[in-house]
Structures are given as C-alpha cells and as structure tokens.
Amino acid sequence: MHLVTPRSASTTAPSDTVLLGAVDLAREVLLEQVDATDVGAATAAVLEGEHVVTHYFACLRAGYVGWTWSVTVTRAVDSDLVTVDEVVLLPGEDAIIAPQWVPYKDRIRPGDLSPGDLLPVEEDDPRLVPTYSFGDDPLDADAKAQVRQVAKDLGLGRVRTLSPEGIDLAAQRWHDGDGGPDTPLAQSAPAKCFSCGFLLRLSGHLAETFGVCANGNANDDGRVVALGHGCGAHSEAQLSKKQQPLPPAEHAHDTLTSDELETL
Template sequence: MTPLTASTTAPGDPVLLGAVDLAREVLLEQVDSADVGAATGAVAEDEHVVTHYFTCLRAGYVGWTWSVTVARAVGSDKVTVDEVVLLPGEDAIVAPEWVPYKDRIRPGDLSPGDLLPVEEDDPRLVPTYSFGDDPLDADAKAQIRQVAKDLGLGRVRALSPEGIDLAAQRWYDGDGGPDVPLAQSAPAKCYSCGFLMRLSGHLAETFGVCANGNANDDGRVVAFGHGCGAHSEAQLSRKQQPLPPADHAHDTLTPDELESL
C-alpha cells in the first residue's frame, strides 16, 4: 500500500466539498468518536467525486488518515457515500511488502535438519539426459528418476542453462565479484593468484575457488576480476615494510663507574 500524501483542498464539486459534516457523520457510524480528529482537507477525485480526510487518533495508528469518499449524480443535490477507508500517511508505520517464503530464504538461513525442496518445474534444473521438448507428466518424471538410478547416473537433474546463468550473475554481483571495495583496492586480480583453484565446465573461464586460508574468501567462489590484499604475488612497498630493528646498545659501565655517576 502506497502511503497517502498530505491532503489539500482542491477545486471540485462545491456541494461535495461542503459535505464535511456528512462525511464525519458517516465515519462516526463505523468508528469510535475518540478515534476521529479534525478534518484535514478534501481532494476532488472526479467531477462529481470528492474524498474528505480526517486525522486518525486511534492508538497505534500515528500518521494514518480516515478517508471518506462522497459523490452525487449530475443534476442531483443528494450526496451519497462511496466508501470509508483508513489510509497510511507519509509518517505512518506500515508493514513491509509481502515476500513469498521461498524468496525470503538467504544463504545461511538453513539449520541442521532443515529441508528446502525444489519444485518439479524449477527452471534452474533439467533432466540429466534430454527427453525432447514435450512436457512430462508426473509418471514420466518418476520414470526418469528410476532410469537414472538404474543407469547409475547419480544425479537425476543437472543445472539448466538458465540455472547456470542465474548462479553466474549472482556470484558476479556478490561479495566475490569485481565491483566490491575489497577488489577495487586489491594489488592484483584473482585470475593471476596462485591460490585460485579453477573450476571446470561452463564457468571455468569466469570463476574459481579461493584456497588461501588467510584470505576473506577462502573456500568461496570468486570471479577472475575479484581480488584482495592476500594475492599470492602481493608485495609490500618500501614505505609499508617494517622498520629494521635498531642496533643493540652495549652497557660498558663497571659497577664502580656507575656508583660514581
């Protein structure tokens, strides 16, 4: 729901604009009088449609506004009420936009024992071997699984081209991509790092896995254009090198000389 902007009195049907008392009367028939404050204005929605606004005083609804829409037929002075609605204003606290459960899950959300099954028609996955473009019914899908098991193929389904593209874009845009601050300030890129373990398959020319135990990305997929200060060929500049220790000072005073000081 889009928050309501501050209402102002606008040009419109004078009869409807003057129906403030009627709008309040109808509003009080539906809500407690203690919840209704002063009229804050009216807006002409159409030639013969006007909405009146009243401050909402109900506890927990700070910044909300009562909205009463009135109308009349052409040539008639009789005012009728279309609707009574409670709307959020600019300063109102509203619930965030609803997101489906499966879209709310993020890496790290799963706990031991949790299951996250994929849908049968997940576009990121395709049968390990192709059966053409004809749609498969439930029985055919079960047969695919059984045949794959009998043939010892291991995986019934594998990543589809769409699934590969989605993963690649997600990794490229994530913390292991080339545009994060860590990579921008790195002395060199991951493609030239000795700690990079290259992938095989479709993504072999774009991504690898970091194997530097001292790096932030150890064990994670990184783009070739990523980088960090733990690059295998990183060298400290002369200014960054630690200062050599000072020469040892030898105390040559004898006990007698020390007492005479």
C-alpha cells in the same frame, strides 16, 4: 466537501444530485459500524459512474493518520431511494500502511538457515533442469517422476542440475558480491586472482570466470572469487623496500669493569 469526477468515470454520466446529497445517510450508515469519535468531516464526493457516488469522510481514529472513510451509495434508475453498497477504510497518499508482503522463501538470506531448517525449491524452479529429459516440452507430474527414475537408474547422481538461467544468476551474484572484481579489496590488490597460486579453478561453464580461494590466510578462503578479484594475500605479493620491516640494531656490548664503574 467537494465533488470529484475521476478520470475512470464516464464523461457522459449526468451529475446525480440525489446521490450527491446523500451525505447524511452515508454518515449515518458509517456511524452504525464505527465510533463517532473516529469520523471527521465529509471531505469529498466522487462520481464513480451513472447512479454511483462515493462519499469520503476524514478518519480520526488513532494510528490511522492519512486514512479516509469511504461510503459508496447508489440508486435505481427510476427511484430516489438511496442504498449503500459498501463502507471501506482506505489509505491516502500519506497513510502509513504495511509493507508489501514478501513470501518467506524470498526473504531468506545467506546465513539465515539454522540446523534442521529446510528450504525446498519449487518443482518448476527455473534455476534447475532435469539431469535427463525426454525433450523440451513441459513435463507433467507423471513425466517428471519418470525422469527422476531414469536419472536414478542411470546413476547420474543428481535428479536435477543447474539450468543456463541458474548458472547466469549465480555468476552475476558472485560477480557483484564480495568476491567480485569491483570491491575495494580487489581494487587495492597487487595482482588478480587468475595469477594466484592459491586459486582452485572451477570446472564447466564458469571455469574461465571463477575459482575458489584456498589461501587459509586470505579473507576469501574457501569462497568463490572472480578471476578479476584480488587481495593482499596473493601468492606473488612482495613488500616494497619502504614496507619491509627495519632490521634490528646491532648489539651494544658493555665493556666497563666494576672498578671503572666506581670512578664514574
């Protein structure tokens, strides 16, 4: 076992020989909570601060490779009576731990929703803004209810609409996706979507950047595509001479009579 002084500990804190020597007490308390077969040798004693030391023991429990038992002890300033603060099982650098929790709404991917599934957006979703607003100040619950009522009364059709941030996120996602200009399909295309007769232009902020493919024979039919995207189903695509199918051979006429066939 060795003594470790962490950087966070005070450099002026004196070495506490009483707490550093309380290895047996730390192990005894640890064995009251876990099986003896799960506890290995003492590996370190860390001086956490004045009158606070943590003793570490190797963890031998199956499935916990790289983990360490931690027992923190302390004592009063004028007393040699050692007391235990906590017993914790901690992961080391090589420990196998569960991945960081990702909320369900952040794990959803396109195609995951089934019929009947609901994915409500948060009230303060930055991708959406009220269709009709009283100003730029944050709205409380009552004000938001009034905004929705005004939008309904005005017949705007939608209580909320895309915010500039929501538009930018969608544009970046579409640009980087399968309908963007950098895909292998687009790079090998004879021409770009902006000159294709099957392109339906979007309206609004994205009109000069994206459209929807309306070619039923194309891979992107019904999908948003960047104007710099392209594919082999472009309306003006032409086959080169070497790509054109060979014309059928001329018909061969059999002129032999049955008599001539017998003499062969």
